Amino acid sequence: MKITKICCIGAGYVGGPTMAVIAQKCPDIKVTVVDLNEARIAAWNDPDTNNIPIYEPGLSDVVAEARGRNLFFSTEVEKAIDEAEMIFISVNTPTKTYGSGKGMAADLKYIELCARQIARVSKSNKIVVEKSTLPVRTAEAIKNILDNTGNGVRFQILSNPEFLAEGTAVQDLLNPDRILIGGDTTEEGQHAINALVDVYANWVDRARILTTNLWSSELSKLTANAFLAQRVSSINALSELCEKTGADVNEVAKAIGMDSRIGPKFLKASVGFGGSCFQKDILNLVYIAKAYGLNEVADYWGQVIIMNDHQKRRFAHKIVTTLYNTVSGKKIAFLGWAFKKDTNDTRESAAIYVADDLINEQAELHVFDPKVGENQILSDLNYLDSRTPEENRKQMTVAENPYEACKGAHAIAVLTEWDEFRNYDWKKIYDNMMKPAFVFDGRNILDAKKLTEIGFVYKGIGS
């Protein structure tokens, strides 16, 4: 079966870039990305592709090439479902904030709504693709809803998890390590798998397209994120030991990373991992393990989150103790708010939690991030509900540029590894700060030697 029309429900960080690349690489397929959020769709349709709602290097060019040709963004969800032969579900699957499984399980209400809508609207056979990250065996629930509430048409469910990382989404999509497609082992299931394989084979080497059963595919996505997050927590755990022993975590990471069995990636010690997925997906894994009574498995993975929370708190605590046990009334400058460089996404960013701890200590925070603005920063803080929005507003200033953020500060904390931070005029920054002038480099990106020569007291992670 050759696919000619694709619909994607959810125009977010995954749906938008993924479908833009499919449309760019498959000009014969009409790709329609739909969302309930009208403002988001309007932004995807902005005549100036620099204003699309997601900042990703290279993405606006891909959208400019395909949009209006075979890539469309729309709020007409039902029309797009009706037309398509293949429907990707790429809606959010956040951690549940209510009821049973609160704070652990994935909230699948958006997924279920999509399944019910697809069942209601479809008048012809469809392939439904899980693009969102889902608990293992979700396909069973989706199939149940589709088969029991549909109009008698036939559905095939595939799992096709997404492995892109924010900040490198376009490169990851153009040149993926692998594409994973899980489906039913029946003949119909295999036909559906082949249809999706053929879409990706327009630009991905077939040897990199891996097909499995549904449950392996669903579980592999949670497992990949758990392994990646575990590496960050592992090196961060060692960073604390390095600080006590005189070892340098950068040197340790390099030394172990040269072992080809360990490998050099994902060994950067930091103020803690953030992002919308690592924590959510591990909590989900822990919840699933517990649901099967596998308490040791649950505790093992739960430790990755415990370590990450500790690392964020430890960073804030170190600032307070270094500044003579009080930051009350002191100006602290934050460089960076996004959860990593090259994205405007702030979900679960370590910066939010470090800021919250320092505001509890009555610090006056001044933040500069190249891609994150005031509204987002304040709304991230308010979301924690630690104090009133007015109280947050009083303690938090968002600066227009880094020099303004750092002027008169007692300390600078680097929360995101934006490249531009390395190239600032650090002498000028030093001259305008209170003395001693402290730098807490939560990403180990600055030149410690140069900063020390200028006069800063430099504190990295793990050295």
Ligand SMILES: NC(=O)C1=CN([C@@H]2O[C@H](COP(=O)(O)OP(=O)(O)OC[C@H]3O[C@@H](n4cnc5c(N)ncnc54)[C@H](O)[C@@H]3O)[C@@H](O)[C@H]2O)C=CC1
């Ligand atoms: N952000 C990332 O880098 C990655 C995310 N994922 C997974 O992909 C999924 C989506 O994540 P994001 O794109 O980051 O989320 P997002 O929150 O940016 O986008 C989801 C979109 O779905 C829309 N939506 C929700 N219910 C809808 C409905 N019934 N009809 C139409 N639109 C609806 C929302 O309005 C929102 O715009 C999640 O399961 C996530 O775990 C997977 C890999 C990478």
Ligand SMILES: O=C(O)[C@H]1O[C@H](OP(=O)(O)OP(=O)(O)OC[C@H]2O[C@@H](n3ccc(=O)[nH]c3=O)[C@H](O)[C@@H]2O)[C@H](O)[C@@H](O)[C@@H]1O
């Ligand atoms: O499912 C998802 O959402 C995605 O989650 C991560 O991607 P992402 O969260 O966008 O970004 P990462 O590069 O993985 O970084 C996550 C966090 O870990 C931190 N990190 C990463 C690597 C490292 O060595 N040290 C470190 O502190 C980053 O700064 C960031 O806060 C995975 O890398 C993607 O493969 C996956 O598709």
